[in-house]
Amino acid sequence: MKAITVRPMTPGSAQLEDIPEPDEREGAVLVEALAVGVCGTDVEIVEGKYGWAPPGKERLVLGHESLGRVVDPGTSTALKKGDHVVGIVRRPDPVPCPNCAVGEWDMCRNGQYTERGIKEINGFMSERWRIEPHFAMKVDRSLGLLGVLLEPTTVVAKAWEQVVAVGQRSFWEPRTVLITGAGPIGLLAALLGKQRGLDVHVIDIADSGPKPQLVRALGATYHTGTIADLGFEPDVIIECTGVGKVIKDTIGAVASGGVICLTGVGGGGVIGQMHIADVAAHVVLRNNVVVGSVNANKRHWYKAGEALARADRSWLAQLVTRCERPADFAKALTRTSEDIKVIVQFAEA
Template sequence: MRALTVQPPQAGSLALSELPDPAPGPHELLVEGVAVGVCGTDKEILHGEFGSAPPGHSRLVLGHESLGRVRQAPPHSGFVPGDLVVGVVRRPDPVPCGACGAGEFDMCRNGQYTERGIKELDGYASELWCVEHDYAVKLDPRLEHVGVLMEPTAVVVKAWEQIHRVGERAWFEPQRVLVTGAGPIGLLAAMRGTQLGLDVHVLDRVTSGPKPRLAHALGATYHHDPVDVVSARIRPDVVIEATGAGSVVFDAISHTARFGIVCLVGVSSQGRTIPVDAGAINRQLVLENDAIIGSVSSNLRHYRQAADALAAADEDWLRGLITRRLPLHRYAEAFETAEDDVKVVITLNS
């Protein structure tokens, strides 16, 4: 079979490799790869900034945003050939820590978790792959063209879950959400906000193309003014920060409504400094009972909720998120940034 592989931490080592077909274990599904999504984490691995191969191997099969169709399934697994499935990314650590032992492996305390296509486990960017049936989630068959959005949707669903858990420490009826960044995570967060019945605002620097069009199609308000101006105007109850840009993060924190919650899902680059009035931020957080939380990864519960969220979404809108689809033999183009990119997908069966 063909698979996209890298040799971490060597930059520029991406290759289309020929590997033996996988043999499923007694508790595994054999899956025909349909597609994988490309995200910033994949590009970091490609640039040698992140990632690790399975123990005893020099190369890692890339791809954590999966979509496939079951070819073989063990009896009583709950799956049958033909099922459309996504493989969960993270696996609990072997100790396990308390969080992993409770099934909350997205909150691993000791960092010994592994992740498909990222950390010590081969990913899903191959024509065939295996996955434990306990770490596979079935999708509605009509999501064949958009189901590759499942993993980022699971990240978004978790972020919203965390926001509600924090908010419910007291009376909590949010009205307005500001999403900063109109990439896949930001737009999916906006989609989820509309599903929750909120007044959704999306902010991005881009003024034309698919991003504002997709935001408007949700019924959201699209902004491209500076974040402090927009935040001061709308006073959001919730901010989901998906850019990772330091200045955006702190401007968003400084202009929420009282009891505001800022959820950080964008990862910032290190080594960049900005002037910050830490005293003013501290004063606001304390006097207004505000909260700042970080959220990353997702567990099985979030994947199952994401499957429901995608099934409830407008399929044409979801298709609009995928701005480029490339066959496997044109894999290199998928890692090149195009001006109007939102989500780039590599198809594995062509």
């Protein structure tokens, strides 16, 4: 069968090649791939920045944002042939640490977790893949190809859960939320914010193209420019860019008692004469909290599935701006100004 593979830590090594059929030891459920979403993590792995092949192997099958159709449910009693499923990405560490032992593998303490398409387990960019029944998430078939959005939605489902958990440390009635960045994660964070009934604002550098239109179609407000120029203090900020200056600006902008949730991983260098003690004093005196959120456990996958099922299909469809064939996977890894979510499509949904 065909698969898109890469030699981790080796730039330019990605290729479409023939590999053996998935071994039953990889999971009882056999799945036909429908689509795989492409994100910045995939691009960085292809660029050789990180990634780990399975033990004893030189190459890693890429892709962690999956969508497939069950060919053989194997030992699963919850799935049947034809069901649409998405594969959970992370696996608990083998020790396991206390968090992994109770199913909170997204909060793994010792770093020995593994991840499909990223760390020591083959991903989903192959014509067929296998998965353990416990890690196969059934999705609403009416979503069609849009089921591929489930994995990125889990990221923001967890982020919102973290925000609420922190906010409820005291009496808290948030009304306004600011999302920094209008990429797939930012737009999905905005969607979940609107589903919570909040006044949602999104800020991004794009002043044209699909992003402003998508934000406004949600009933949210779109901004360009700087956070300092917004003219209000958000109760919640979900930061989705990973850009140093943007992160710095969020700390000065959030309302007293507010929560900032960092989901973006990036860089931005040294920010001017920013003094850590002054920043800390600002956070302390205003009872603010800055919390990081990454990955998701099974609870967040369920919440993400519910959120997508409630969402307007025509709006979700606009998030997928381009579909590429497996043979053209290199095009999928090259982002344009008009792109939001690009997918590699293996079959019709």
